[in-house]
Amino acid sequence: MNCQDLQRLVHAYLDYELDLMTSLDLEAHLNECSACRARHAEMRALRDLEARQLRFHAAPAPLKARIARNMRAACGNDDARRWRAWRAATAVSVLALAALLAWVVLPRTLPGPHQVVAQSQEKMVYHIANSEDVATALRNVANLLEISPDARIVVVANNQGVDFLLRGARDRDGTPYEPAVSRLKVRGVDFRVCNNTLARRRIDSSQVIPEAKLVPSGIAEISRLQTREGYAYMKL
Ligand SMILES: [Zn+2]
Structure with a gap:
C-alpha cells in the first residue's frame, strides 16, 4: 500500500468498513509512514x-x-396523514439545518486539527544542541513523565548535543549516559540524532548507541514534529 492508496481508503478505515487484510495493510503503512x-x-x-x-x-x-x-x-387536528407528512418534512429540514450549521459553524469555532491532537495527548520535543544541557534535559524529561506518564516525548540532538548518545559517553562525574537513556527509552521516549551533525563532525553512525535513531536533519525533524504532529518545542 502506498500513500495514495491510504488517502483513498482512510475514510473507510475510520468507519471500520475495510476487511481485515486491507486494514492490516493500511496499519502497516501507517506504521512506517509518518506523514x-x-x-x-x-x-x-x-x-x-x-x-x-x-x-x-x-x-x-x-x-x-x-x-x-x-x-x-x-395542519388541523383531524388530518393525521397530512400531519405526519408535515412532521417528516420538518424533521428533514431541521436535520438539514443542523447539518448546515455544523458545516458552517464548526470549522470556525473549533480549534484546528493540530490543536485537537495536541489537546488529546501531550507532545513535547526537546532540542539538545550542547553537551552541558544534557543533564537538565534528561531531568526535565523524567519530570514530565512523572506528571504525564502518557506524554509523547522526542529528544532531538544535534551539534555538540549528540555526544551523550555516542557509545561509552559519560557525564562530568564519569557516570555513563546509556543506562539513563535506556530507562527513558523503555518509558516511551524517542531519541533522534541529526545525521548532518555526524557527517559534519565525521562521526561514524556505528558510534551512536542503539537506543537512538538517526534522522537526516535534526532541525527538519523538529520542524516536522511541530508543524505536522503538533509537538510543543522545548529548547535547552
Ligand atoms: Zn504514506
Whole structure:
C-alpha cells in the first residue's frame, strides 16, 4: 500500500468498513509512514470531536413540544396523514439545518486539527544542541513523565548535543549516559540524532548507541514534529 492508496481508503478505515487484510495493510503503512500517520491522527481526532459536538444538536424538549403543537394547529387536528407528512418534512429540514450549521459553524469555532491532537495527548520535543544541557534535559524529561506518564516525548540532538548518545559517553562525574537513556527509552521516549551533525563532525553512525535513531536533519525533524504532529518545542 502506498500513500495514495491510504488517502483513498482512510475514510473507510475510520468507519471500520475495510476487511481485515486491507486494514492490516493500511496499519502497516501507517506504521512506517509518518506523514500518513500524522494525517490519520488528525482525521481521527477531528472525527471524534465532531461526534462529540454533534450530539448536542438535539432540540430541547419544550421547544420540540411547542413546534409540534403549533404545527398540529396549523395542519388541523383531524388530518393525521397530512400531519405526519408535515412532521417528516420538518424533521428533514431541521436535520438539514443542523447539518448546515455544523458545516458552517464548526470549522470556525473549533480549534484546528493540530490543536485537537495536541489537546488529546501531550507532545513535547526537546532540542539538545550542547553537551552541558544534557543533564537538565534528561531531568526535565523524567519530570514530565512523572506528571504525564502518557506524554509523547522526542529528544532531538544535534551539534555538540549528540555526544551523550555516542557509545561509552559519560557525564562530568564519569557516570555513563546509556543506562539513563535506556530507562527513558523503555518509558516511551524517542531519541533522534541529526545525521548532518555526524557527517559534519565525521562521526561514524556505528558510534551512536542503539537506543537512538538517526534522522537526516535534526532541525527538519523538529520542524516536522511541530508543524505536522503538533509537538510543543522545548529548547535547552
Ligand atoms: Zn504514506
